[in-house]
Amino acid sequence: MASRKFVIDTSLFVNPYAREKFGKDPSSAIRGCVKALEGLDVDVFIPPSIFNELKNFADAKAMEELELVVKKRAPNTYGIYLPAAVLYDFIEDVRLRINKGLRLAEDFAKDNHPDNDEKLRKLRDKYRDAMRTGIIDSKEDFELVLLAKELEATLVSSDEGAMKFANQIGCEHLSADKFHPLLKKLKGK
């Protein structure tokens, strides 16, 4: 059998639930993952933008170790074509969210209680939730899914928006918390 290919996301090491079995914090989870990959016939890819994002969460030593076992590359954004329907759905989703965002902003504008700190905290939480949950909301997430698609690799992520987009374009994916048990199983073979 050909070696299996994976594209990994920041969430694998940053999301506490996803990294649990690899390590208790991002740096130790990276080390745990590097160790789990030892001797396995798998190719692990990471887009440079995601690699750089990860640097904000892990120490330099862990990142160096990771760099030696993963393959860093970006998707060929100019060479890959997507069905127009994907953008069509995205535009409609964004339109609905923008309307939701306005309703939220209106509610908070009407609330003239003087507790501004509390208000802003709530506004940010609700706005973030309405605008960004369950949608591809960054170039980094987009690159992630596109790279997995291009390489016909399995996307390893716990990001809801990334998973949804992966489903739209027929890209295989694995919930990040299942990566550890999968590597263990592959080792057993």
Added chain:
Amino acid sequence: MASRKFVIDTSLFVNPYAREKFGKDPSSAIRGCVKALEGLDVDVFIPPSIFNELKNFADAKAMEELELVVKKRAPNTYGIYLPAAVLYDFIEDVRLRINKGLRLAEDFAKDNHPDNDEKLRKLRDKYRDAMRTGIIDSKEDFELVLLAKELEATLVSSDEGAMKFANQIGCEHLSADKFHPLLKKLKGK
């Protein structure tokens, strides 16, 4: 020479500056356009979604006349492929706008003056401007550009977001206010 193909947008009849030479209101502009097209070897297309949108602005009589001279059809959204870079740019644009929208919402949430009506009016104006100007913000606009691209037709619109998207995918376009002089010129031939 083959007959020229155009895809027309609501803005051709709804935008006062664009329709000026065709008529003083949407219904008379539609009649003016139908008249200007008489005897010309041109094909004018309109997506059904845009045709329906136009019904909200013009009387039934004008719409009937229009329906006899235009060709109604939607783009083949599932058959057309776009470079992934287009979606990539769109995601980044939306992300920046979402952040802008939050800054706006915060400003209005902090403002505890009791003049809520005035505040909401200003909020809606600014929010709309920040979120929707210069971006494809509806399925209707998307269909418009996509249809022009599919038919290799000239998009006739004064919508900034539609023009920008047309440029991204290499679609010919003409500012809506230039449609009248162009038809006049074609008639002269």
